[in-house]
Amino acid sequence: MSAGTRPPGADLPEHPDHLWREPDPKRSYDVVIVGGGGHGLATAHYLARAHGITNVAVLERGWLAGGNMARNTTIIRSNYLWDESAAVYEFALKLWEGLEAELDYPLLFSQRGVLNLAHSLQDVRDSVRRVEANRLGGIDAEWLDADGVREVCPIVDISPAARYPVLGGTYQPRAGIAKHDHVAWALARSADAAGVDLIQGCEVTGIDVRGGRVTGVRTTRGSIAAGRVALCAAGHTSVLAAMAGFELPLQSHPLQALVSELLEPVHPTVVMSNAVHVYVSQAHKGELVMGAGIDAYTAYTQRGAFHVVERQMAAALELFPVFARAHVLRTWGGIVDVTPDASPIVGRSPVAGLYLNCGWGTGGFKATPGAGAILAHTVAHDEPHPLARPFSLDRFTTGALVDEHGAAAVAH
Template identity: 80%
Template sequence: MSELASGSSAQRTPPGAHLPEHPDFLWRTPEPRRTYDVVIVGGGGHGLATAHYLAKNHGITNVAVLEKGWLAGGNMARNTTIIRSNYLWDESAAIYEHALKLWEGLEDDLGYPILFSQRGVLNLAHSEQDVRDSVRRVEANRLNGVDAEWLGPDEVAKLCPIVNVSADIRYPVQGATYQPRAGIAKHDYVAWGFARRADAAGIDLIQDCEVTGFTTDGDRVTGVRTTRGDIACGRVALCAAGHTSVLLDMLGVAAPLQSHPLQALVSELLEPVHPTVVMSNAVHVYVSQAHKGELVMGAGVDSYNGYGQRGAFHVIERQMAAAVELFPVFARAHLLRTWGGIVDVTPDASPIVGRTPYENVYLNCGWGTGGFKATPGIGWCMADTIAHDEPHPHVAPFSLDRFTTGALVDEHGAAAVAH
């Protein structure tokens, strides 16, 4: 899932600009067939992107995407839509940079507006240790071909004048990393674009279809049991984010996953005042301004485990205090709404992608709050993995067996703020 809450692009929509038609007219509502070559469980961004690239890159179209609610109604509709690739470790930088390059051409690929706005992302540093960690990450990014800069407080203020860079606050801004190519996109449009192209290729997008179990024969899954009947399948891809642990329990597969609520909020509509994306780990908030004018703010993960799409009030309170500390101009802004998504978290804060103990079941989960930014990249790599029955090189380091071998990719805090 991604950094969670409703977001979109930088500028207000120009008068007369084309906006997408209502999603009801974008794809069919088919009845599930009794058998498919590939069944994808989860109709969010990752599931839809996987379906699109199965058709586009590999010509595989006898595919069903099963969604227990409505398409992209889970974490895809509940994220802050931040897109960046400035991760510390080589393995993480590779998959997120692959995704970012796809984002840069995604509107043309889908033939659909996604309001991708490359306004840049600032990750603030507030202590000497923050500065050391941040400069280290900038140098690591550059070695991996990822655009990254280190900015001093004056340069931060020049880039985003509304940030409080005074030395007289609790956590003074001592600088920031900056990725110019980073930005945001409109989450709903992204999902609709992928769904539209998958449907046009002949892939069945089946909503209101909850998976209730699996049928197996030895180390193969032969079918998926759903609230709309049993569906036989050749291969299965699990792309269910926070509910992946529930599906794995049905298969008897153990995975080190914990699900937590993660909430965010949006303000009332405001005039454009926030030109970029600002993230801070020390006061823990991340803020952008959506194309309509609302502020989109993300918070920290609630500490308790759960599958509820809501969060605790005290987290919102801390989030608002952090936002006002960094952006005094927001002190009189009014909160419009708040909600949560369900993040699936692994011990090393990196995803799990690839094979399972079942020879025809593939797993994609554990993205924590980083799922949205990975959407096209992981869709591409999952489709390649399914088509060739071999992990794509970008996802090979994120296999489930790394928790046995000890080859972890520890991104705790290394990428700043909410993963």
């Protein structure tokens, strides 16, 4: 840094009792990001860090990271089937591996590995296919037989008498979990320090478009002019798109999860199973974190049906009889946005200057730094990042779909 040059945000007032400022919205910004969850905060971070764009506002109708970011189960992996998907998630995973140092904040990123179990011959065929595809793409992936599964996770029931016999599984050693609230706080702190305004309690009620180009947003705290607007509102992105005059191929569903009481360390990795439709990990404090598939109906409720929780608990006990006497501490729900091909939409919209980041379904958390970096590039250059090109909105008219239903059959 040359003499006399001050870092971004150096003239901002100090706020030692808070991780970030609480500014009032200005009348205009170069970029407005709608949605203060992980993806919105990551986009702001990379706009400042990688592109020097700091006249940015992140608008959140509730509190920062109070939506899906606070309601996910924190699994991070990149072992997707198709090259396009695997490339995005591997890009994100590599960013995760350096993110704690980049943000100077303890994210509790634990690369404890992820096991995807196979219970039938078709499961085995599909799993081996995915392992070989991952290896060709340079992603760490292994096929384990039943004894190998037991070696990685001794508490999985691999007995032949099990209702769903474990024939083996895929394993990604570099995968793992992170502390979701720490991730959000670190990204928010970084963006704020660069001069980005993080504005909570600010709901977008309209999007202004003139001559086919976005000119700003209307909010519960007044109108804000903007040269560019990025939508990072997960399940509510289709609602925002309608304000701008176009439709998105999205469905929003509730997704439930639960945690147990605190237990001694007993579960060393993350285990997922499509056949019994559940995944289980153990958080840093000791509680078991369990999740399953999305509720079948579309809704914007942050809760779901009891029978889904009941089924996922029964499924977990099929795999882990050792947890039979554990008690549920609490359950919660999020809202996931799902596209017809179970892959995200990232890039430009039909409205000039309005950008999309949505459709991540149940895989949004693991993509957080990657999605932020890719969208920031797209916004800064008005040109899709190379990794985002396969996920443009127009694939639903050209037919160039990226069908990841196999990798996304169980929430992840």
